[in-house]
Amino acid sequence: MRRLxxxxxxxxxxxxxxxxxxxxxxxxxxxxITSEENSLSFDLAGGTITYTNGVTVRYxxxxxxxxxxxxxxxxxxxxxEGQVRLQQGPDVWYGERMEYxxxxxxxxxxxxxxxxxxxxxxxxxxxxxxxxxxxxLADGIVTTDDYxxxxxxxxxxxxxxxxxxxxxxxxAVLYLKDTPVFWFPKWRRNLKRHPNHWVFxxxxxxxxxAYLLTTYEWYWNERLSGAIHIDERSRRGLAAGPDVSxxxxxxxxxxxxxxxxxxxxxxxxxxxxxxxxxRQRAWFTHQGILRTNLTIKSAVRYQSDSQIVRDFxxxxxxxxxxxxxxxxxxxxWSNWSLNLLAQPRVNEFQETVERxxxxxxxGLRQQIGPTPLFxxxxxxxxxxxxxxxxxxTNRNVFVDPDRFAAMRGDTFHQVLLPWTFFGWLNITxxxxxxxxxxxxxxxxxxxxxxxxxxxxxxxxxxxxxxxxTWAGVKNKFFEVDGVRHIVMPSFxxxxxxxxxxxxxxxxxxxxxxxxxxxxxxLYPDYSSIDAIDSQNVLRLGLENKLQTxxxxxxxxxxxxxxxxxxxxxxxxxxxxxxxxxxxxDLKPFHWLMLNSELNYGINQREWxxxxxxxxxxxNDTWSWTVGHxxxxxxxxxxxxxxxxxxxxSAYLRVNPNWAARAIHYYDAREQFVQSQSYTVYRDLRSWxxxxxxxxxxxxxxxxxxxxxxxFSSKAFPRFQVGDDVNKPTQLLGY
Numbered sequence: 147m148r149r150l151x152x153x154x155x156x157x158x159x160x161x162x163x164x165x166x167x168x169x170x171x172x173x174x175x176x177x178x179i180t181s182e183e184n185s186l187s188f189d190l191a192g193g194t195i196t197y198t199n200g201v202t203v204r205y206x207x208x209x210x211x212x213x214x215x216x217x218x219x220x221x222x223x224x225x226x227e228g229q230v231r232l233q234q235g236p237d238v239w240y241g242e243r244m245e246y247x248x249x250x251x252x253x254x255x256x257x258x259x260x261x262x263x264x265x266x267x268x269x270x271x272x273x274x275x276x277x278x279x280x281x282x283l284a285d286g287i288v289t290t291d292d293y294x295x296x297x298x299x300x301x302x303x304x305x306x307x308x309x310x311x312x313x314x315x316x317x318a319v320l321y322l323k324d325t326p327v328f329w330f331p332k333w334r335r336n337l338k339r340h341p342n343h344w345v346f347x348x349x350x351x352x353x354x355x356a357y358l359l360t361t362y363e364w365y366w367n368e369r370l371s372g373a374i375h376i377d378e379r380s381r382r383g384l385a386a387g388p389d390v391s392x393x394x395x396x397x398x399x400x401x402x403x404x405x406x407x408x409x410x411x412x413x414x415x416x417x418x419x420x421x422x423x424x425r426q427r428a429w430f431t432h433q434g435i436l437r438t439n440l441t442i443k444s445a446v447r448y449q450s451d452s453q454i455v456r457d458f459x460x461x462x463x464x465x466x467x468x469x470x471x472x473x474x475x476x477x478x479w480s481n482w483s484l485n486l487l488a489q490p491r492v493n494e495f496q497e498t499v500e501r502x503x504x505x506x507x508x509g510l511r512q513q514i515g516p517t518p519l520f521x522x523x524x525x526x527x528x529x530x531x532x533x534x535x536x537x538x539t540n541r542n543v544f545v546d547p548d549r550f551a552a553m554r555g556d557t558f559h560q561v562l563l564p565w566t567f568f569g570w571l572n573i574t575x576x577x578x579x580x581x582x583x584x585x586x587x588x589x590x591x592x593x594x595x596x597x598x599x600x601x602x603x604x605x606x607x608x609x610x611x612x613x614x615t616w617a618g619v620k621n622k623f624f625e626v627d628g629v630r631h632i633v634m635p636s637f638x639x640x641x642x643x644x645x646x647x648x649x650x651x652x653x654x655x656x657x658x659x660x661x662x663x664x665x666x667x668l669y670p671d672y673s674s675i676d677a678i679d680s681q682n683v684l685r686l687g688l689e690n691k692l693q694t695x696x697x698x699x700x701x702x703x704x705x706x707x708x709x710x711x712x713x714x715x716x717x718x719x720x721x722x723x724x725x726x727x728x729x730x731d732l733k734p735f736h737w738l739m740l741n742s743e744l745n746y747g748i749n750q751r752e753w754x755x756x757x758x759x760x761x762x763x764x765n766d767t768w769s770w771t772v773g774h775x776x777x778x779x780x781x782x783x784x785x786x787x788x789x790x791x792x793x794x795s796a797y798l799r800v801n802p803n804w805a806a807r808a809i810h811y812y813d814a815r816e817q818f819v820q821s822q823s824y825t826v827y828r829d830l831r832s833w834x835x836x837x838x839x840x841x842x843x844x845x846x847x848x849x850x851x852x853x854x855x856x857f858s859s860k861a862f863p864r865f866q867v868g869d870d871v872n873k874p875t876q877l878l879g880y
Contacts, residue, residue: 177219178204194218205248208234222249237309251275265290265313269305281307288313290832297831298322345864347879349854355380359879369393375405383410385458398434398442405458413453421451444473452495460875468496481512495535499655504528511562518563524670525557530655531589548591552653556582558670575606578669587653599647601678603669609636625735627695636687640667644680652676660782662745662755664711664724682715696736705731710748723748737764747781754781771795790815795871803829809874818843823874834858838877854878
């Protein structure tokens with residue numbers, strides 16, 4: 147215990163060095179200008195540059211293009227003429243003449259039009275300030291209908307817009323087609339989601355029967371909003387629950403959710419017993435800034451059984467199959483970070499490492515005074531309990547005969563010496579040490595005694611970057627306008643002698659998890675503290691880039707990375723070489739993207755993982771993504787997980803009103819179509835409707851058929867762009 151007292155005292159001393167520390171970072175924006183040769187002139191007296199044959203000006207996230215422009219880089223003022231286009235973030239402005247200040251955000255335009263979703267506007271004159279995010283328009287036309295000939299529009303003498311906040315009309319007339327139907331002397335409209343409205347998703351699914359998912363969304367004010375869910379499934383029964391979202395100044399923002407159902411067919415738990423008919427979940431999340439650089443995050447996620455989220459919230463389940471419960475405080479200074487984490491277990495069916503609490507102090511990489519040396523550290527102290535999920539099927543209660551708990555204190559310190567030779571060769575030797583104390587474990591599954599472990603590590607990283615440019619290489623077919631080749635080799639050597647105590651004598655709280663990627667070999671990036679063992683390894687890496695000029699600027703049309711580990715003295719559980727990893731992105735044309743990820747087992751001489759995909763987007767009429775995913779069973783850590791999957795996602799816009807998408811997943815190992823979904827989209831001007839049908843087949847289970855109809859307002863869309871591909875179950879309502 148004497149060593150533990152010394153460790154705690156050292157940790158406290160490190161905490162004491164943090165008082166009063168603060169950090170500040172400044173972002174410096176620079177002008178990036180692209181124009182045709184021999185098209186610019188200088189006004190030395192006025193300090194301006196005039197571009198007369200097409201120009202693109204970039205400053206921060208603002209991009210302006212025009213046929214002619216006069217720019218004063220000191221003030222940031224630009225005067226542009228001829229097909230002027232200005233984009234900053236989601237806002238896009240078009241006009242024949244425009245004055246804009248990149249630094250202040252002030253804008254003045256004539257004969258303009260703009261797309262600021264959900265609004266589309268045009269008018270004779272515009273004056274605004276992007277800093278205050280308020281714009282005033284004269285003789286304007288406004289609509290949310292994204293057609294060339296909108297079904298409705300509002301013509302107004304004066305219009306004030308605060309994007310995302312409000313819109314205000316004066317002397318305005320509402321037109322349906324070309325017919326005036328209503329006059330507004332003055333009218334103000336909140337642009338946030340409509341305060342109170344219903345959302346209905348009718349559908350059918352084999353495991354549900356016919357269903358109607360009903361949501362009443364309400365809005366009290368900017369600080370309080372929510373929803374009430376009332377769902378009926380003919381085979382499962384009634385379910386209901388509220389969602390509440392809040393945003394309280396100086397306290398933070400969060401969401402509370404509750405869902406309850408008396409399930410008439412609850413099914414079986416993943417480990418065998420029948421689920422209870424009374425099923426519920428209660429989730430709560432919160433995050434906030436308590437003061438400058440002091441943040442809090444928390445989440446409580448309770449489930450009555452392990453399958454309720456999978457059964458009724460499939461989209462959430464695919465994103466996170468085992469959501470955790472925690473409270474985390476984080477304080478950041480200029481070179482230090484202090485983190486306090488409490489992580490209890492609230493769901494007995496989940497395996498969890500409880501941290502009650504886990505206090506961690508991180509010393510970010512920082513220079514040691516005027517010396518060329520740099521220092522980094524990580525120290526932590528906490529009480530941990532590893533709990534396993536085991537169920538007694540006779541009594542249908544959870545028991546855990548293998549749980550164990552122990553106290554752990556850990557401190558790591560490292561010194562680095564970055565050198566640059568010849569202006570291009572980077573060499574960074576390093577040396578560090580770690581000391582860890584483990585208290586005697588207790589609990590029915592405890593097997594370890596009080597232990598002290600010392601770890602020494604050293605090594606060096608060598609890297610450089612070389613490039614060569616061929617400006618004269620041009621090819622219209624492959625869209626090549628000059629070529630630049632960048633090559634970046636890297637060598638990272640790590641030596642760790644055998645620690646004072648091997649992992650088998652230590653309680654395993656932070657242990658290695660199965661991964662299809664190479665784990666970090668450097669400390670503190672390698673976070674599996676309790677699995678630390680000897681290392682004598684050289685990580686080899688090679689990165690290549692081929693770049694060219696295209697419409698959107700400089701673009702990588704080839705990006706290829708290769709890396710592997712050469713274990714100079716492998717342990718008993720290691721091979722001489724790790725897998726050889728290859729990641730390749732090819733973009734031979736602006737409309738074609740090819741991706742490849744390969745893991746080749748050098749020792750066994752077989753492929754462990756193969757992922758390929760090709761995405762065709764020749765226009766906005768159709769696109770197609772096709773790919774292959776392969777994972778060899780037992781490839782990583784002896785797991786039996788494996789797959790051989792072919793997938794395809796095809797989209798076709800038949801005309802401005804109709805479109806369709808088809809998504810397929812084919813299990814080549816078992817030779818059956820695992821999932822297929824079809825969606826037909828109908829544009830109803832201010833609304834879109836989607837009719838979706840899905841067939842899902844799992845090995846050994848009955849086929850699940852499902853279909854639903856979903857509606858979405860263009861002004862306030864229910865889904866993010868790409869959700870119909872990345873989260874297709876949202877179109878089915880779950």
